[in-house]
Amino acid sequence: MKKVNLWLNWRLICGLVVILIMRNTAEGAVSKYSIVLSASEKFIGSLSTEQKVMAVVAYNQANAVKWTNLPCGLQCRVGILLGSLSASQKSLAKNVAKAALGASIGAGYDQVMGIMEADAFLGKGRKEYSSDNYIIAFLGMPDRAGKWQLQIGGHHLAVNLTFNEGRQVSASPLFMGLEPPENTTLKGNHDALVDVLKSLTDGQLAKARLVEGYGDVFVGPGKDGAFPVIKAGIKASELSSQQKSKVLKAILQWVHIADDSTAKELMKVYNIDLNDTFVAFYGGVDLNKKSDYVRIDGPDVWIEFICQPGAVFPQGIHYHTIYRDHLRDYDSSFQFGSTRQ
Template sequence: MTPAQSMTDAARAWLDSLDDTQRAAAALPWPSDEERHRWNYTPTDHGGLPLGDMRPAQQAHAMRLVATGLSHPGFVTVSTIIGLENVLDKAEGWRLGQRGRERLRDPALYWLRVFGEPGAAGPWSWRFGGHHVSIQHLVVDGLVRASTPCFLGANPAGSPLLGGHLLRPLAAAEDLARDLVRSVDDARVLLSPTAPPDIVTGNRPRVGRAPAVEGVPAADLTTAQQEQLRALLGVYLGRIPDELAEREAAKLAGPRLDTVHFGWAGDTEPGRPHYYRVQGPRLLVEYDNTQHDANHVHAVWRDPENDFGDDVLARHLAEFHSGQQASSS
């Protein structure tokens, strides 16, 4: 079964399980562009039906849909990030009644919403989001055509486990990049001695004026360093199902990687504030770990030209309308 078919089946099963009131919050007609382009990674209302307003069986249907949009490691990572809300709640002293909520840090406050009618005909999309998670996929004519912006974060980034081990959901995104920057003997790789306080693009629906392309181009890296960069990008592309991740990786195959730039800001020592960016045609990755004594990660993958499938939808609309005009003439 293709990813699009899996998403369609899971979305229909979830929607069919809801009552009328729940469905009114869970589903919006296509295109609902203003709402569809709204996304966040902070603990705010992400729009849709929260897990806390679903019965257990409905939650299972919801998480089944979420799983169709992620690889298995991606789903495990997202599930872990959601569970960290309990850890964060304890660290903050169980602050009740904050920001108008009975509970501020709440693993039940993750929202799911479907736009349009799930099926093989025409476009539809879905979004799952809450604190430190934002996942969305666009399906057009039975194919998944866009999967960005895709955000994952972790607070705390590292938590103690029994036996002296650390729980680090986004460890690979940090460790691979640090190993890479330490291996590069090129001053261009260091963007700034100070890391920015957050990802530069924030949660803007459209990147618009993206950060300047800085850093060292992959064309000037050694073969081993290029492989390290591919492995780092694989951590981001590997969030989504394998079939979709392979398609995205193919866009960076061979010499296409040469124009991708890698840059680092801040300290290269573990436990110190740091930031990095990987940027190229149709690609923007940002990672920031500066807050809470550099124990709070934000990491986003975007396609500046096709976030939310805007480029695909524009071409689809042009082809659809030109086809209509031709058939009516």
């Protein structure tokens, strides 16, 4: 009888622990959202009527998908240019980004700021590059009940965060790029993928190797929903537990763009999907030469990383990378066609 009682008490304690963890996670998400909402309201409140028309636009598919990696300012994006803001307004805009993005060191907010700093460096020699040419946009008015999207974008950057009913619900699509690669902003992403590839045996590399390469990421700007129908590479079910851990660690480098609670929820899904996730690559495993490419493609997660010829420094390379989710881009608010297998 004592053993039965002990067992029942243990089950009760475990159940209470799970409930407390779930409650704390939910409360944390709500608390985090309050900070995002407050920062957004302060920024929008600082804008003139004309500026608000630029910064707050309709939440619809046409506006949601209007993003790119090109240095074309407002010609190819919605939103308001950071360069058109006063110093105090810029500070408030950064507060929005800091509140909404992941807080992990070297990821999330840090990466967004690093990419903008890299563009400011490029702008010393080319006027089309500048941190002032980045935008912030609110698709829909931020509130506690409705759905809205935050865009932060510019050359080599497209952040798309979707919020609904008082919490962050999607962190994709995400495009990031970097030149020169000596800037360490994407080092964590690069090194995590190299770690995955270098852990593979010769036989596994042969299975993972793609026959043809790409000029850029395959499902980039304007390619919403255009995932390959047939998955390529080696299936993670064929990998060791240590190799699988490296794949998850690599995925996390991109998922950290989201706030902590959203990132945890996404990683739970990607962990469940892991055995049905594929790793593929083209070129070398060091990812340091033109056309070197790697892809992680699961039932849900999609990540690409490619080394392209340098644009400003043509003798070198620069990085392009994208994170998508087969089902959760834009929180599944729009229809593009699904290739989920």
